[in-house]
Amino acid sequence: MPRPEGILALLDSRSFGSIWFWVILTLAWTLAGRRILGVPADVIAGAIRAEPGPRDDPAALTLLDWLSLTLPRWRVDRREGPVLMGLGAFLLTTLAILGFGYGLEMAQALVLLILPFALLFALELRLARRLRAVLAQAEVGMPVNEAGLRAARLMRRHRVVIVAMSILAVALTAFYGAIWMIVHPFGH
Known part of the structure; x- marks a missing residue:
């Protein structure tokens, strides 16, 4: 049976001083902005450039097709929502207590990495609900x-939020990591 000291020692490994933490942070935020709800950015850009008229623009049709394929994955049932929120809150609270209460660097780094993505996940669920309404209106x-233009504008606005969140999250993490490294030069 693993001893608690071994598990805590694993969580206390150097995070802010490791190049791998910064690579993972940068890669995660880079990939977060590439697709909105699984729809590539070029499909969204094409739908924004669609010209209004009596004929259906292929770019708008492509975006609506992508949405009809990806939106069912973003549906959270009434019973699943509280369970998902409870598990996420438990995980983040546990990491926050271990990190900021007990001073474990790895747990602090994980909170700074996971918390913005939890907020982003909530925003993406909200966007999916709005896009389902647009898709339902298109069907009737x-x-x-x-x-297509309405959906593309909602998704473009969401992408701006992702970019702002990524800049803020990376800047705050870098600032906190720099302070941690100054205060704990030898990792203790």
């Missing part, structure tokens, strides 16, 4: 170009 008669 809204012109395809208008529905």
